[in-house]
Amino acid sequence: MTGAVLHPRVGPRRGGARASTWWGKAWVRAVEEASYAEADLRAARALARGGHVGQIATEPGRYVASVDDARGLWTVEGTLPVLDHSGLTALVETVAAVAGRVAALVAGELPHDLVEQADESGAELLPSGYELGSVCGCDHWTDPCVHALAVLYQLAWLVDADPFVLFQLRGLSRDELLARLHARAVVAADVEADVDLDQAVEAALYAARIVDEAESSASGMDIHQPQADDPVR
Structure with missing residues (x-):
């Protein structure tokens, strides 16, 4: 996988396979929308909680992981549509539109208004749910199968802890987002500098024009106004 990020394996954990943040819960809702049966979800949660999912590798539009169960070891490859060029540009502009959004993302928070905008x-x-595609080596007839659902549950935990995982899956890695924001800030600074220079030049030209007009007016008064010592006729 080109440019993939390999996430640490999650060991067995107590409790449910649910997420804790609002965006993680939204991911889980999509997973459960994609499932065909509640029994598949229960089995997938058991696999996810039991530490049966190997390290998950993510890249734009794709994730891969192995899952073991009583029948063997299975490889799951999943997909999520990436944003097109205009969508990626809109996402960068949305992040840049409000101060503090970058800091929130770096701190592991995903502002609700950012997602809405x-x-x-x-x-x-x-x-x-319909965007979550998957392929597995097992013979289960459903898509996603239990193994894919288990991986998707653990992906919810990754997205929960780091919203940049979601950005990467949609086609915009953390480094690329920060690079685009930096480039955008540099361009904005150059434009502002050009505008300030143009304004300064315009102000100087205006001041010079005012001085010229004032001097011309004073010169006209010297020629046409009568002097105090001129003889009265």
């Missing part, structure tokens, strides 16, 4: 701009971050 991105959606309105045509850059949907959170997936729906």
Whole structure:
């Protein structure tokens, strides 16, 4: 996988396979929308909680992981549609539109208004159930199968802890987002500098024009105004 990120394996953990953040819960809702049966979800949660999912590798539009169960070891490859060029641009602009959004993302937070504004701009971050595609080596007839659902549950935990995982899956890695924001800030600074220079030149030209007009007016008064010592006729 080109440019893939390999996430640490999650060991057995107590409790449910649910997420804790609002965006993680939205991911889980999409996973459960994609499932065909509640029994598959229960089995997938058991696999996820039991530490049966190997390290998950993520890259734009794709994730891969292995899952072991009583029948063997299975490889799951999943997909999520990436944003097109205009969508990626809109996402970057949305992040840059409000101060503090970058800091929130770096701190592991995903502002709700960022997601809403991105959606309105045509850059949907959170997936729906029909977007979660998968292929597994098992003979289960459903898509996603139990193994894919287990991987998707653990992906919810990754997205929970780091929203940049979601950005990467949608086609915009953390480094690329920060690089685009930096480039955008540099361009904005250059434009502002050019505008300030243009304004300064315009102000100087205006001042010079005022001086010229004032001097011309004073010269006209010297020629046409009568002097105090001129003889009265």
